[in-house]
Amino acid sequence: MAPLPKKKYPKARQGKRRSHLGVKVPALVNCPQCHNPKLPHHVCPTCGSYNGREVIEIAAPKKKPA
Template identity: 55%
Template sequence: MAVPKRKTSKARRDRRRANWKLEAPGFVSCPQCHEPKMPHHVCPECGYYNGKEVVAAAE
């Protein structure tokens, strides 16, 4: 069984874990109502997707 020859220092251990970040989701503005929405999703505000009304907007 493989056993580490030296203790991994806190700096080396933490440097390895430094890239585990959360990223904010990428938002785009809706071409119809200009509200932020997720890309490739129906706009929750106006109900449009790809220039067509897909869902009736809840008012």
């Protein structure tokens, strides 16, 4: 038989525990190369650049309409 809690866990304590479970909006910065939003400290998924140089090759680079 599985262990059972001796007392009812109040909804207030349950809510306090779950107060940290919310989905957070990811922090975004604009790429200095293509000015599209990207994750900080990550290679830009749009132009493939990091720290001022191209690190990965993007198959079809999306050009911003001028």
